[in-house]
Amino acid sequence: MYSFKDITDGIDSILHLFLNDTFATLAELILAGLALIGAYAVLALTLIYAERKICAAFQCRIGPSRTGKWGVFQTVADMIKILFKELIRLDHNDRFLFRVAPFIVIIASMCTFAALPFAKNLHAIDFNMGVFYLIAVSSLGVIGILLAGWSSNSKYTMIGAMRSGAQLISYEISAGLSLLAVVILSGTMKISEIVEQQSEMWFIFRGHVPAIIAFFTYIIAGHAETNRGPFDLPEAESELTAGYHTEYSGIQFGFYYLAEYLNMFIVAAIAAVMFFGGWMPLHVSGWDGFNYIMDCIPSFIWFFGKTFACVFIALWVRWSFPRLRIDQLLNFEWKILMPICLINIILMSLIVVF
Amino acid sequence: METLEKRLSTLEYVSVENEDDRTTVTVAPEKVLELAKILRYEEKYDFLFDIVGMDYGDEGFGVIYYLSQTENPARLTAVKTRTGSREKNELDSVCEIWESANVYEREVYDFFGIIFINHPDLRRIFLRTDWNGYPLRKDYDFESNSIPVHNELIPDMETSHSVYMHEGHEEDVTRSLFDSNEYVVNFGPQHPAMHGVLHLRVSIEGEEVKNIDPNFGYIHRGIEKLCESYTYPQILHLVDRLDYLSGTMNRHAVCLCCEKALGLEVPPRAQYVRTIIDELTRIASHLLGWGCMCMDMGSITAFVYGMRDREKIMDIFEETAGGRLMPNYNIIGGIARDINPNFIRRVKEFIPYMRKMLKEHHILFTGNPIATGRMKKIGYLSKERAITTGATGPSSRASGWSNDLRKIKPYSAYDKVDFDEVLRTGGDTFDRYIIRLDEIEQSLRIIEQLIDNIPEGAFAAKTGAIIRLPKGEFIQRVENARGQFGVHIASEGGKTPYRVKFRSPSLVLVNALKEIVPRHKIADLIMIGASLDYVIPCIDR
Numbered sequence: 001m002y003s004f005k006d007i008t009d010g011i012d013s014i015l016h017l018f019l020n021d022t023f024a025t026l027a028e029l030i031l032a033g034l035a036l037i038g039a040y041a042v043l044a045l046t047l048i049y050a051e052r053k054i055c056a057a058f059q060c061r062i063g064p065s066r067t068g069k070w071g072v073f074q075t076v077a078d079m080i081k082i083l084f085k086e087l088i089r090l091d092h093n094d095r096f097l098f099r100v101a102p103f104i105v106i107i108a109s110m111c112t113f114a115a116l117p118f119a120k121n122l123h124a125i126d127f128n129m130g131v132f133y134l135i136a137v138s139s140l141g142v143i144g145i146l147l148a149g150w151s152s153n154s155k156y157t158m159i160g161a162m163r164s165g166a167q168l169i170s171y172e173i174s175a176g177l178s179l180l181a182v183v184i185l186s187g188t189m190k191i192s193e194i195v196e197q198q199s200e201m202w203f204i205f206r207g208h209v210p211a212i213i214a215f216f217t218y219i220i221a222g223h224a225e226t227n228r229g230p231f232d233l234p235e236a237e238s239e240l241t242a243g244y245h246t247e248y249s250g251i252q253f254g255f256y257y258l259a260e261y262l263n264m265f266i267v268a269a270i271a272a273v274m275f276f277g278g279w280m281p282l283h284v285s286g287w288d289g290f291n292y293i294m295d296c297i298p299s300f301i302w303f304f305g306k307t308f309a310c311v312f313i314a315l316w317v318r319w320s321f322p323r324l325r326i327d328q329l330l331n332f333e334w335k336i337l338m339p340i341c342l343i344n345i346i347l348m349s350l351i352v353v354f
Numbered sequence: 355m356e357t358l359e360k361r362l363s364t365l366e367y368v369s370v371e372n373e374d375d376r377t378t379v380t381v382a383p384e385k386v387l388e389l390a391k392i393l394r395y396e397e398k399y400d401f402l403f404d405i406v407g408m409d410y411g412d413e414g415f416g417v418i419y420y421l422s423q424t425e426n427p428a429r430l431t432a433v434k435t436r437t438g439s440r441e442k443n444e445l446d447s448v449c450e451i452w453e454s455a456n457v458y459e460r461e462v463y464d465f466f467g468i469i470f471i472n473h474p475d476l477r478r479i480f481l482r483t484d485w486n487g488y489p490l491r492k493d494y495d496f497e498s499n500s501i502p503v504h505n506e507l508i509p510d511m512e513t514s515h516s517v518y519m520h521e522g523h524e525e526d527v528t529r530s531l532f533d534s535n536e537y538v539v540n541f542g543p544q545h546p547a548m549h550g551v552l553h554l555r556v557s558i559e560g561e562e563v564k565n566i567d568p569n570f571g572y573i574h575r576g577i578e579k580l581c582e583s584y585t586y587p588q589i590l591h592l593v594d595r596l597d598y599l600s601g602t603m604n605r606h607a608v609c610l611c612c613e614k615a616l617g618l619e620v621p622p623r624a625q626y627v628r629t630i631i632d633e634l635t636r637i638a639s640h641l642l643g644w645g646c647m648c649m650d651m652g653s654i655t656a657f658v659y660g661m662r663d664r665e666k667i668m669d670i671f672e673e674t675a676g677g678r679l680m681p682n683y684n685i686i687g688g689i690a691r692d693i694n695p696n697f698i699r700r701v702k703e704f705i706p707y708m709r710k711m712l713k714e715h716h717i718l719f720t721g722n723p724i725a726t727g728r729m730k731k732i733g734y735l736s737k738e739r740a741i742t743t744g745a746t747g748p749s750s751r752a753s754g755w756s757n758d759l760r761k762i763k764p765y766s767a768y769d770k771v772d773f774d775e776v777l778r779t780g781g782d783t784f785d786r787y788i789i790r791l792d793e794i795e796q797s798l799r800i801i802e803q804l805i806d807n808i809p810e811g812a813f814a815a816k817t818g819a820i821i822r823l824p825k826g827e828f829i830q831r832v833e834n835a836r837g838q839f840g841v842h843i844a845s846e847g848g849k850t851p852y853r854v855k856f857r858s859p860s861l862v863l864v865n866a867l868k869e870i871v872p873r874h875k876i877a878d879l880i881m882i883g884a885s886l887d888y889v890i891p892c893i894d895r
Contacts, residue, residue, distance in 0.1 A: 059658040155539045159561075159876070229652055230724055238547035238650040239880050320718065322725045323652025325877045326561050 004122040032124050036114050040262060045075040047261040050308075051315055058319045082257075085250035090152065093247075097151035102248065102255035104144030109259040109266065111137040116269050117195055119279045119300035130191035131183055134270060135176050138225070141259065142168040145234065145244050148256075152247040160243030163326055164227065164234035170333040171224040171231075177341035178218035181210055181348040182274045191273060198277035200285055210348040215275045217341050222267035223314055224329075227260060230321035233329060268310030272303065279303040358397055358431070365389070376829070377431045386435050387446035390419070393433070394451045398423050400741050401757075402448070403430060403831075404857040405458035406842050407466040409492045414438045415468050417445060420829065420840070420857075424741060424755065428763045430829065437468075444517075444524075447473040453869075454744030454862045461861075465490035465578075471524070475514045480571035480894055489579055490853075531567055532557050543572045547650045547880045550890025552864065554879075561875045568864045574894040581854040586612055586686060586821045589854065593841075594680040596856060597892035599639040600834035603632050604856075604892075605684045610765055611830035611841045612686045613815075615823045621812045622767075624688035626804050629767040630701065631671075631683060633797040637708065638667040639835035640748075640790040640797075647787060647884035648719050651728060651877075656719045663711050670700050686821055688814025701805050705798050712791060720788065729784035733870050733882040736781055743869055744862035747837025749886050752789045753781035759833040771803045783878075786885040822849050836860055836887060856895060860888035 011031070015024040049064070049072065056063030064071030090098065115134055117123040127133060142165060149161020185207050186194045197203075204211050224231040235243030245256045272278060279299035283291045324332070358377065362368050367385045371378040381389050393399040399421040408416035414437035421431045437443060447470035448455045459470045460479040467488035470476060478485065486498040515528045532538050536557040542548035551572035557565040577596065581589045586608075593608050594601035606628055613620055645660025668678040674694040675681035683690050719725050740750035746757050758775040760768040776792040778785040823845035831840045837859030844853040863886040871879050 055655075059655050060662055061658065155537070159539070159558075163561075232652065233877075236652065236877065238652065239876055241546055319655050320722075321653065322648065322656075322719070322722065322728065323877070324724055325728055325875055327875065328727060 004119055008121065032114075036110065036124060039118075040110060040113055041079075041258070043265060044258045044261050045079060047265055047311065048078075048257075049075045050311070051261070054312070054315050055319050058316075079254070082254045083251055087252055088247075088249040090247055093153040094151040097147045098247075099252075101144045101148035101151060102252045104147065105141050105259045106144075106255045108137055108140035108144065109262050111140070112266050113262060115191065116266070117191055117273060117278050118303055119298070122300065123192060126190065126192050129189045131179055131189040131194070131274075134191075135172070135179065138263075138266065139168070139172050141263070148248070149244040152244075154247055156240045156242075156246045157244050160234045160236075160240045160246070163236075164244055166326070167227075167231065167233060167329060168225055170330060171221045171337075174217055174221035174333060174337045174341050175225055177338070177345060178214040178221060179270070179274060181214040181341075181345050182207070184345065184348045184352055185211065187352075191278075195273060195278040195280050198280045199283055201283065202275065202277040202280070204275040207348065208351055210344050210351060211275065213340065213344045214348070215271065217337055217344065218271055218274070219267075219310070219313065221333075221337060222271065223317065224333075226263040226267055226314075228264060228314065229318040230323050231329065232318075232323060233326055236323055264311060264314055265307065268314060269303070269307045271310045272306035276306045277302075278306075361392070361397060365392075376429060379431060379433045381433060381435050383435045383437050383442070383445055386417075386419075386433070387448060389433065390448045390451050393421060393431075398425060399431065400424055400452075401427070402452035402454050402458070402744055403838065404840055404842070404855070405455060405462055406853075406855045407462035407468060407490065408436070408844065408853060409466060409490065410436050411492060412440070414440055415443055415466055415491075417462060417468065418827075418842070419448070420842075424757075427757060430831075432827075432829075443467055444469045444471055446471050449473055452744070453739075453742040454865065457861055457865045464488070467491065469517050469524075471517055471519050474516055476516050477514050478571075480574040482571075489576065531555075532565065536564070541879070542569075547884070548890075549646060549884070549888065552888075552890045552893075554867075554883075556876075556879065558876060561877075563871050563874055563876060563879050566868055566871050566879070568867065570861075570864075570890075570894055572894065573891050575891075577895045578854055578856065581851060583850055585849050586823065586851070589851070590685065591682065593856075594682060595891060596858070596895060597834060597836065597839070597860065597889045598679055599642060599889055600635055600836065600839070601680050602628075602635045602683060603832055603834040604839055605682075606632060606766070607830050607832040607834075607839050607841045608843075609684045609686050610832065611828050611843055612821065612823060614830060615826065615828045615843070615845065616686070616817070616821070618687050618815050618817065620688055620766075620815055622809045623811045624813050624815075625766040626808045627689055627693055627813070628684060629771075630801055630804050630808075631675075631681070631689075632766075633800050634667050634670065634701070636835045637794050637797050638664045640794050641667075643835070643884075643887040644715065644719075644787070644790055647881070647887070648725075650880045650884040651725065653719060653722075653725070656715070659711070659715060659718065663708060666704055666707065670697065670704065673697065673700070685814060687817045688812070690814075692813045693808075698805055698808070701801060705802055705805075708794065708798055712794060715791065720791070726784065728877075728881065729782065729787055729885075731782055731784075732878050733783040733786075733874065733885065734781050735866065735870050739869055740781070740866070743866040745837070745866045745886070746859050746862075747833070747835070748776075748789045748793060749786050749837070749863055749866075751776060752778045752785035754779045757838065759831055759838055763831070765832060767804060768800075771800045773800050783882055783885045786887075790887070820849050822847060823851065831857075834859065836863065836889065836892070856892075858892045858895065860890070861893045863888045864893060 015027050053063045064074035067073040067077050112134055115125040115130055145164045146161050149157040182203055183189055185203060186197050204215055227234050245253055279302050281294035281302050359370050362370050368379055368381045401422045401424055403420040403422050406418040410416050416436035419433040445468055447459055459473055462468050463476055464478045464481055465488055487494050513528050513530050515526055518525045538555055538557050541554040541556055543551040543553045553569035555567045556563055577592050590605055590608055593604045596604050641660040641664045645657035648656030671681045672678050674697045675683040735753050737753045737755050740753040740755050754777055756775060756777055761775045773796045776789050778789055825845055825847040827844045829842045831838050839859055840857030842855040843851050846852045870882055
């Protein structure tokens with residue numbers, strides 16, 4: 001199977017020709033960071049374009065079609081526009097927190113992004129407690145959202161932020177518990193090991209019924225964590241105009257926008273890693289010919305293919321479902337989803353033990 | 355009507371006049387409240403259709419109350435009163451008897467300066483508090499309001515006042531609308547879910563709505579005042595712009611009113627085409643209402659589906675009438691031009707298409723568990739409250755109040771077709787939602803029966819070059835997509851009317867929000883507002 005190890009090792013040895021160990025490592029860190037930021041931006045643009053086209057298809061429309069062939073440069077043009085837009089300064093608000101809030105959101109999202117295994121040996125952050133790191137870092141974003149709502153000194157943003165706080169913190173529990181089921185099955189929190197363990201068969205097939213339940217609860221809870229319909233209450237357009245980011249303009253708003261799309265990608269990617277083996281091709285033990293053909297498909301195509309399949313489900317749901325009400329949303333989490341997750345963990349433990 | 359006459363003949367302060375389709379009761383201004391109580395509680399006049407303010411010149415100001423009984427809805431009873439001199443401008447409020455009088459009396463106060471004693475909230479409704487004079491009075495000075503050049507504070511945002519009689523003299527009581535520690539959020543005038551420029555001030559506690567205060571007038575164009583200087587054919591063009599989603603029906607009402615006054619016989623061809631056009635407009639309006647409601651609940655795809663199907667109707671209008679949203683099609687005496695040769699074919703193609711799409715709409719939204727979970731048992735409006743708030747149309751038929759004028763008092767070709775008045779009994783948001791889709795099906799039935807039988811012949815009756823209505827007061831009601839739309843024309847015999855009043859079904863629907871919304875969540879406020887389906891330009895006029 002093709003591996004990115006050659007490229008990364010090549011860069012490593014070239015750097016060592018010029019620099020000593022410390023500076024070489026530093027340079028590698030910077031390069032990896034830049035690569036991740038670049039990938040983050042490109043992915044966001046792709047996702048926005050994909051969403052606009054897919055949603056247009058759902059709605060019997062054409063979608064962007066003027067800028068470039070099939071409108072592919074529409075999101076690039078939008079990005080350039082948003083970079084040049086004025087950052088509107090508000091009176092009577094907390095300037096410092098107002099400026100800091102979008103950074104917290106986007107940094108939380110980027111930190112999670114860095115821990116994803118994009119392909120074989122293309123994995124920036126890989127600890128022995130990777131899953132825990134993912135859950136922990138992705139929940140930082142809610143601080144940025146709460147700060148944004150608070151510091152804008154506006155009633156819409158305040159309601160949006162409070163909704164967001166209630167929603168994100170609640171659904172994180174279910175998302176974490178669903179992932180815990182997979183951790184029980186694999187016996188490790190290290191992401192690379194979780195992926196390796198799925199070389200025989202993906203967890204969604206290996207984990208019997210509990211893994212399937214965990215997948216669905218994770219998709220629902222993860223979807224709620226991204227603030228997208230039918231869980232888009234914090235920015236419910238028809239109720240709160242834009243929710244917590246009502247008062248933001250220009251690239252500050254752009255940060256929220258990017259983070260929203262990337263969070264959707266991250267949730268889909270975690271689902272792909274935990275349940276569908278990440279970059280691991282589909283292997284069936286005994287079918288060597290089949291396995292060989294599967295291995296010929298590059299690993300990053302496997303990863304992105306699985307992730308985009310999950311993203312598509314998210315888009316499909318978002319564009320066909322109406323929004324929940326806040327009490328229904330919280331009832332659903334605390335009275336239905338979380339008990340299911342807890343029972344599911346017990347089931348999974350029983351399966352692992354016996 | 356005999357019982358009414360018998361009852362009223364015992365009172366010495368009223369005089370009763372009977373015409374073929376309405377009863378006029380004239381009463382002294384001091385006795386209005388007394389008579390109103392008799393009519394409401396003894397004679398069961400539970401529906402206040404409209405209150406029309408009048409300026410009778412030297413005879414002072416007048417008010418006409420149009421009343422109706424739910425048991426005998428076809429007949430309107432007009433209660434007229436006039437103050438006698440221009441200095442006297444006080445009347446007793448009938449708010450406690452009919453809830454809908456709240457907004458109607460505010461409107462009369464705004465335009466004529468008639469003070470309603472004991473009205474709980476006597477603010478101006480469309481104009482600002484710093485407006486000088488009362489514009490619909492005949493002696494109104496057009497120069498009295500200069501264009502403001504400063505950005506001044508508007509005091510009417512915070513307080514309301516009422517006038518009470520206390521030991522023989524008036525007492526003006528000012529009160530603030532919201533407590534200082536209430537969390538008041540503005541919804542509108544610029545807001546994605548306010549269908550037009552409605553301004554709702556909502557006092558909330560957490561997610562729960564405590565109190566709501568609608569604020570009108572952001573798109574007030576003074577159409578009623580404009581009408582007084584326009585000829586009758588010119589007025590027709592303004593009427594389309596009231597409720598732009600049921601423009602043809604509003605225009606139909608004015609045409610019918612003028613035709614009735616003139617005694618014109620409208621050719622059957624025109625009557626059939628008018629009915630078909632009205633029903634197509636109703637379908638278009640309900641599709642948009644359905645789509646907007648879905649969008650307000652977060653389902654944007656449904657909105658696009660609604661718009662897609664509505665487009666077919668707009669295309670039919672464009673081909674036949676030239677206009678899409680404002681077809682400008684009805685004229686006094688008939689229709690402006692004959693139907694396009696393709697009209698019948700395209701309408702016949704549209705009927706099966708729409709039936710198919712209705713199924714799809716039900717699959718997309720009605721069957722969705724989130725949608726039903728949000729709509730069922732939310733926003734309950736009882737039948738009694740619907741009647742007293744004056745909420746007509748699909749919104750009140752969902753509460754079980756039968757008030758479809760197409761059935762009660764058929765006009766044009768409605769007496770020649772067989773259709774059902776859709777009634778539901780739940781009175782919740784889901785009923786108000788589903789009733790619109792069911793009405794689309796009934797409209798299709800009406801069109802189906804008419805489209806093959808459009809009679810040959812002239813499409814418009816001959817009228818003089820200048821249309822002069824005879825002296826008198828005329829009223830016509832039609833059923834538009836939102837409820838009962840009424841036109842009241844008072845003519846002095848000239849080529850322009852003396853006074854025109856439009857009864858907007860949307861105004862009372864917004865007022866009904868105050869009834870329904872408290873103790874619901876913010877999300878429900880938006881959804882209930884969408885389910886009532888009001889159109890703001892019709893309110894503000």
